[in-house]
Amino acid sequence: MLDSRFVDRHIRILFPLPALLFIAIMMVFPILYTFSLSFTTWNLASGMPPRFVGLNTYIEVLKEPRFWAAMGRTFYFTFLAVGCETILGMIWALILNREFFGKEGIKLLLLLPLVSTPVAIGIAWVLFYEPTIGLANWALKSLGLMPLKWIADQNTVIPSLVLVDIWQWTPMMTLIFLAGLASLSPEPYESARVDGANGWQIFWHITVPMVVPIILTGIVLRSIDAFKTYDIIYTMTNGGPGFASETLNIYAYNLSFNYFRFGHAAVVLFFLFLIVLSFSFLVNRLKDRGHG
Amino acid sequence: MKRKGQVFVLCFLVLAILAGGGFAQQKTLRVLLANHPYMEVLRPLIAEYEKQTGTKVNVESYDENQLTQKLTTEFATRSSTMDVFMTRPLQEGKLFFKNGWYENLSPYLKDSKKTPASYNFADYAASAVSAVTHKNDVYTIPLVTEWEVLYYRTDLFKKANLAPPKNFDELIAAAKKLHDPKNGVYGIVSRGQRGAAVTQFSSYLYNYGGDFIQEGKGAVVDTPQAIEAFKFYGRMLAEYGPPGVTNMSWAQCMAVFQAGNVAMWTDASVFLGNLKDPSKSKVADNVGVAMFPAGPKGNSPYSVVSWGMAVSRQSKNKDEAYKFLLWATSREIAVKAMVDKGITMARTSVWKDPGVQKKFDPQLADTAIKVGPIGKPYDRPLMTAVGEARDAIGEVIVLSIETKGTGDIAGAAKKAVQKVNELLKNAGEL
The missing domain is CATH 3.40.190.10 (Periplasmic binding protein-like II)
Incomplete structure (x- = not known):
């Protein structure tokens, strides 16, 4: 039987213990395990148990053209998506920062894509993009434009996926920027107006410098998420046509669950982890400098 | 006292959970x-x-x-x-x-x-x-x-006065005649999605005299016969298939057939029930099924x-x-x-x-x-790393569809052969 005084004395450890254990089991262990797997070659197709091979699996992955193609696509997807979301998010935030009738209603509408399930979004957009009967081509044709093949063409598949990402995540950027704009102190604006600055000058020389830390925070959060986008790509194209939308995450998934090469998948995930980590590190540095 | 009671209850709960497995x-x-x-x-x-x-x-x-x-x-x-x-x-x-x-x-x-x-x-x-x-x-x-068959629309065939095609020439002729995208009907569909396409492409490959693997030699999808088959399949789907075919596996092909948007579909023999089910198919009363057509080197669809x-x-x-x-x-x-x-x-x-x-x-x-x-008793390369080999061969199919069979099919096929042989060697099968 546990001594009740023992509970009393160690209450600071005992209470957060379940949460700590949970994090250790569900997060720390998988990361360490994946890391240790990356030094092995474990290929179920050969019927052999995992074998320690040092950095050999890393070398094999780095030599694989499919890995570099997936890496390039991951960056392309992320920069295109986050870039557009930042600009659009800022425009929306500036509009919504003013007072006008129906503002709250628009804010509510903006939130809707954010709360939808990604897999459901993917399935719905597959129908929109359907080249024969889809809404997207119907809209293009009604405007007198050429219909596109959207996700069915190697050249348009990534921008088409980015469009879905923009549709879903611009609202989050808007909300972050809006919170930033609302927190700005009014004094610099007043003195600028007294000094006779025009609207553009106020925006460029006062608003932008003051919201830069917030913009950067938004970009980091969104980039980390965009780098590891998996759900909409998996449901919409599964990396196709061919391999034209295979990002690092999809590639790692294929390696582990379609090809059963767990060691190689671990290496790909390690690189993804490294990219996300170094990206957030870099932007944090930039942010600090912005403050100084 | 009260705290002691709580501790006791906690211990009891833990024991109960541990013992739970034993009741069954x-x-x-x-x-x-x-x-x-x-x-x-x-x-x-x-x-x-x-x-x-x-x-x-x-x-x-x-x-x-x-x-x-x-x-x-x-x-x-x-x-x-x-x-x-x-x-x-x-x-x-x-x-x-x-x-x-x-x-x-x-x-x-x-x-x-x-x-x-x-x-x-x-x-x-x-x-x-x-x-x-x-x-x-x-x-x-x-x-x-399962074996590969040709599903076709009996009403469209009747209207065009056509019989189910017996060989690839007739297949293309029928696809061309029935291809009418303005009215929402495409000539033919078959899988174009990377890995998924390989099994349904196999009968086309065999009927051109090609094969996936030759005993002792490894992958042979780069022979002249195989390249002809890739080109034929790509050209057929690019010219007479629905747009977006490179993202289609059996589920998407079945959906366009059920919606009445294609005149023919080559795939496994298990889908007839779903095509003839009036609650799922708009064309339930007009579905026929025929033998897979013969190619230049005879007829041996997979079974x-x-x-x-x-x-x-x-x-x-x-x-x-x-x-x-x-x-x-x-x-x-x-x-x-x-x-x-x-x-x-x-x-x-x-x-x-x-x-x-x-x-x-x-x-x-x-x-x-x-x-x-x-029938041939296999519809994919017989090996351990099938999934990865299918993706490698599927890439050639996708390229052929995207270029209407005019791309560097031979080069892509050679790359696929290298990949498959590497996989065979890794598994000790070559």
């Missing part, structure tokens, strides 16, 4: 099925089996690719609680056999106490049994056979054991599991599957059943008889 006394089996028409037949019958035997059967079902992933990851951890599962002999047979995940069924089949004579294992054709045999022992019971059922070697109740396997693969259920769902089951005697002869689609039955002597 009834025999239970865990069965994994694929989302396949056969599962729709089997699942409602399981309650009856439970009543007869007193065994509790827990069924889970998954899509084919998810099923492979589920099975593989569970077996790889060596702590699987699975007893019986559906499996694709050509896709995962070698992988599972090599890793020792299938229970060897030969000792059970030879033991008359475990396998009653009425089960009649001889009912399975030798070619079907060979697909599930590894090193002279049987590891899986064949369940469903394969697409699904089987096996007992897990990690099972703790192998005898119970085997009993369930015998029941689930019995002749009675096979007949029911053929009559109710039109599934082409692997047992040969079911075709002579009067109920089946009365109910089964005569056109499909005709293709079954004709494909018997000419």
Whole structure:
């Protein structure tokens, strides 16, 4: 039987213990395990148990053209998506920062894509993009434009996926920027107006410098998420046509669950982890400098 | 005092949770099925089996690719609680056999106490049994056979005064004549999605005189015959197929056929029931099915054991599991599957059943008889790393569709050969 005084004395450890254990089991262990797997070659197709091979699996992955193609696509997807979301998010935030009738209603509408399930979004957009009967081509044709093949063409598949990402995540950027704009102190604006600055000058020389830390925070959060986008790509194209939308995450998934090469998948995930980590590190540095 | 009470309650709860596993006394089996028409037949019958035997059967079902992933990851951890599962002999047979995940069924089949004579294992054709045999022992019971057929729209064919095409020239002529995108009808569809396309492309490959692998030589998808087949398939789908075909597997192809947007579809023989179901198909009354057309080098479409059922070697109740396997693969259920769902089951005697002869689609039955002597027993490269090899070969198919067969097919095919040979070598198969 546990001594009740023992509970009393160690209450600071005992209470957060379940949460700590949970994090250790569900997060720390998988990361360490994946890391240790990356030094092995474990290929179920050969019927052999995992074998320690040092950095050999890393070398094999780095030599694989499919890995570099997936890496390039991951960056392309992320920069295109986050870039557009930042600009659009800022425009929306500036509009919504003013007072006008129906503002709250628009804010509510903006939130809707954010709360939808990604897999459901993917399935719905597959129908929109359907080249024969889809809404997207119907809209293009009604405007007198050429219909596109959207996700069915190697050249348009990534921008088409980015469009879905923009549709879903611009609202989050808007909300972050809006919170930033609302927190700005009014004094610099007043003195600028007294000094006779025009609207553009106020925006460029006062608003932008003051919201830069917030913009950067938004970009980091969104980039980390965009780098590891998996759900909409998996449901919409599964990396196709061919391999034209295979990002690092999809590639790692294929390696582990379609090809059963767990060691190689671990290496790909390690690189993804490294990219996300170094990206957030870099932007944090930039942010600090912005403050100084 | 109060705190002591709380601690006591906590300890009691922990003990209760730990002991919970011990309460189950009834025999239970865990069965994994694929989302396949056969599962729709089997699942409602399981309650009856439970009543007869007193065994509790827990069924889970998954899509084919998810099923492979589920099975593989569970077996790889060596702590699987699975007893019986559906499996694709050509896709995962070698992988599972090599890793020792299938229970060897030969000792059970030879033991008359475990396998009653009425089960009649001889009912399975030798070619079907060979697909599930590894090193002279049987590891899986064949369940469903599939071969590639041509589905076509009888109304469109009648209006255009066409007969079902007998060879590739007639196939292209028919596709060209019926291709009418302005009115929402495309000439022909077949799978164009990377890995998924490979199995349905296989019959085109064979009929051009090509093959996937040659014994002792490795991959041969870069021979002139194979390149002609890639070009033909790509050109056909690019010119007369619906847009977006490179993202289409069987589900998307079936959907455009059911919606009335294509005149022809080449795929496995198991979809007729779904095409003729008025609740799913707009063209239910106008679906015909014909033999796969011949190519320049004759006609040998694939005819394969697409699904089987096996007992897990990690099972703790192998005898119970085997009993369930015998029941689930019995002749009675096979007949029911053929009559109710039109599934082409692997047992040969079911075709002579009067109920089946009365109910089964005569056109499909005709293709079954004709494909018997000419069919090839595989629709993908026979190797352990099938998934990765399919993706490599599928890339050539995608390129051919995207370039209307004019791209550097030979170069891409050569790359695929290198990749497949590398995989064969890694698995010790070349």
